[in-house]
Amino acid sequence: MKDEGISEFVIEARNLTKVFRDFWGRPTVKAVNNVTLDVRRGEIFGLLGPNGSGKSTTIKMILGLLHPTSGHLAVLGQSPRSVSVKSRIGFMPEESYLYKYLTAEEILNFYANLYGLSGQHKTERVDALIGQVGLTHARHRRVGEFSKGMARRVGLAQALLNDPDLILLDEPTSGLDPIACREVKDLLLALARQGKTILICSHHLSDMQDICNRVAILLQGEVCASGSVQDLLTTPDTLKLTLQAPSQTTLNTILDMLERETGIRPQVDHTGRTLESVFIETVSQRRSDSTHKSSCSPEKSV
Amino acid sequence: MNRSRKEREEKRTGFPPKAEQTNLCELRDFCKSALTRTTALAGLTLRDAIRSRLLVSLSTILVIGLVGLPLLISGDNTLNGRLQVILNYTLSFTLAMLSIVTLWAACGGVSSEIQDRRLYLVLTKPVHRHELWLGKWLGIVALNALLLVLTGCIIGTMTWHTLRTSPESDSAKRQAREQFLLARQSVFPESPVSESQALASAEALVKSGRTPAGMTTAQVEAELVKELKRSRSTVAPEGNLRFAYNLPARATGVNDFILNYRFESSRPARTPVSAEWTITTDGGASLHVDVTNYPGVPNTLLIPCTAIRGAQTLSLVYHRLDRDNPATLFMAQNGREPELLIPSGSWVMNLSRGLLMMLFRLAFLSALGLTAGCLLSMPVAVFAAFFILVLLASAGYVESVASTGVFYIPHEGQAQTPTWLDKAVLHQFKALNFITRPIHRLDPVPLLEEGRRISWLLTAQAMLWLAGIYTAITALAGISLFNRRELG
DSSP states (O other): OOOGGGOSEEEEEEEEEEEEEOTTSOEEEEEEEEEEEEEETTOEEEEEOOTTSSHHHHHHHHTTSSOOSEEEEEETTBOTTOHHHHTTEEEEOSSOOOOTTSBHHHHHHHHHHHTTOOHHHHHHHHHHHHHHTTOGGGTTSBGGGSOHHHHHHHHHHHHTTTOOSEEEEESTTTTOOHHHHHHHHHHHHHHHHTTOEEEEEOSOHHHHHHHOSEEEEEETTEEEEEEEHHHHHOOTTOOOOOOOOOOHHHHHHHHHHHHHHHSSOOOOOOOOOOHHHHHHHHHHHHHHHHHHHHHHSHHHHO | OOHHHHHHHHHHHSSOOOOOOOOHHHHHHHHHHHHHHHHHHHHHHHHHHHHTTHHHHHHHHHHHHHHHHHHHOOTTSSHHHHHHHHHHHHHHHHHHHHHHHHHHHHHHHHHHHHHTTHHHHHHTSSOOHHHHHHHHHHHHHHHHHHHHHHHHHHHHHHHHHHHHHOOSOHHHHHHHHHHHSEEEEEEOOOOSSOHHHHHHHHHHHHHHTOSOTTOOHHHHHHHHHHHHHHHHTEEOTTOEEEEEEEOOTTOOSSSOEEEEEOOEESSSSOOOEEEEEEEEETTSOEEEEEEEEOTTSOEEEEEOHHHHTTOSEEEEEEEEOOTTOOOOEESSGGGOOOEEEEEEEEHHHHHHHHHHHHHHHHHHHHHHHHHHHHHSOHHHHHHHHHHHHHHHHTHHHHHHHHHHOOSOOOSSSOOOOOOHHHHHHHHHHHHHHHHHHHHHHTOHHHHHHTTBOOOHHHHHHHIIIIIIIIHHHHHHHHHHHHHHOOOO
């Protein structure tokens, strides 16, 4: 079935336009305007933009929920409305649009049925994903009782049920704590290494910077900038130098030399850690300590 | 797929058309996975009803309604009266309640899921929209089936309990069983007026020129039949009227026959009429029963099975005994001649078939609700669906207007001459009647209330028309429009 191997692009959008119309067919808003995008196999592509920039509309067109007004859109070499394409796509929406009266396991079983999985294969897949997203302890609890983060984990698990070739994620880290966020990012990087193509739509720019290979920035329905993250972030005529703090005399000598060379006195600042790294380090340390203590406690040892 | 069709498809979608499936194994797998998806969606709908406590709430309301209604409506406090209340009110209540709930659940099944976007996740999976529609429909039909089984059990238990605990005599209980707890088939008397004879007479009249100007042969024939029937139904003081019935094979057994008749009097005073029914079989057995009835009300005559055992034809003669009453009686008002109800199967099976017919009706209503829900938002869909339900409930009135052309009969004076607007609306009523007539005709409630037999043929007709043709047309319209709908 995977016959699109001849094409390098998993998503091809050419001059994609979407105009919303009112009841009488009069155009009301041009949500996407002449967008051209290419997402290559195995890359993590980020779609950035402020609210109302057309990100969600673009994703919905890729998912076949909305139909383009004009332009060409191909997903895995086929029309996005084709059902066979949908069997190779995993989608995690921004909100957890899940059936709240079902348990985590029932939801995954239901979606597995929709993907045509059955028998032992279905059971194994559901069990593996529940473990992978860390919901083994809550698999028989109803989703309505879940926190937002736990519901997001179910959302992620259902997006991976069919071992998809293309994964579309709308705000994947929204509602997750920093550790879960890190785990999700690690999972996405691992999936990309397996050859999966991932399209992420997010406001968390640091997350996008961490994991995306390429990004496109949308504004008012148009692509303002696109390219690899490396290229977009690099300022060609500026360098960042990191040193083990020297003595003040040595530092002044270096700064004087650089000022003579460039005509501008360089900025000097301490290298800071991000709050995320401090949080992860602290929580991981505390968990490791408590695990160690409990394993050494008399009750445990008995 | 030929070349030009392929090109057209490619031009329309921008993508080359899929290769046709020639491999039988692929086709089998495709059908299997489609079935898995549809049953998963049906199961989800049913589970939704169970987990959201809809099933429990509906069951409770049904139990309260079905048990409470006969307690609230006292009737005439006889065993017959109590059984009549159980059968008459509970079935109408069940059908009305389930119709409303079905429309509500079906409208909400799709439109509310679109509104809260749960359907986005489902439709981004490899699910065809017709599978989604079908799954939801099956789920709602299964929910209705469960509730109808519950209804059947409650009605059966209540009837059994009423009969068992009744303080009335055994013969009264037997009579009640004969009257209510038996499926009965209608037999009408042989028409003494032959249509071919009337046609021949009409042609002769037209040829001889003794007909009013401008009347066609068909009109003359219709008038002749009407007049002959009218004269055939008249009973003068001390006069008599004979009705002959051909009984179907194996009609006689251990159960009594019932004769339903009604007459009108030529005098406005509603004085009782004394008469004698003489029942004669082709075997020569004869039975005389004296009766006193009032005009304008339905009357019943129980014919004991012992008097008619082995009979193939039955002759009934109505002989008036009231010499002092000068009124003339009309026995076949509106063409309804005395109807002989003969035993034809068990009541339990009849009730089961009736509930099955109700299920087919609810299946059509759920299709209607789903289609409305696929196209419109929840409140608009519910409003549209209920408007259609009201139209369907008025099918009897629509049929009457379409056949008579009269919208209403004023209390005093004659109906006014129809205006152009009346004529225009009448055409719409006729068109509507064309659609609603099968639905009205296949309503099992009046049949069950009157203890009439619901044949397997009638049940099959209900399945064909309501769960088949009507549902399929509604589904095709709904699915094709839903396929075009964007979910933004």
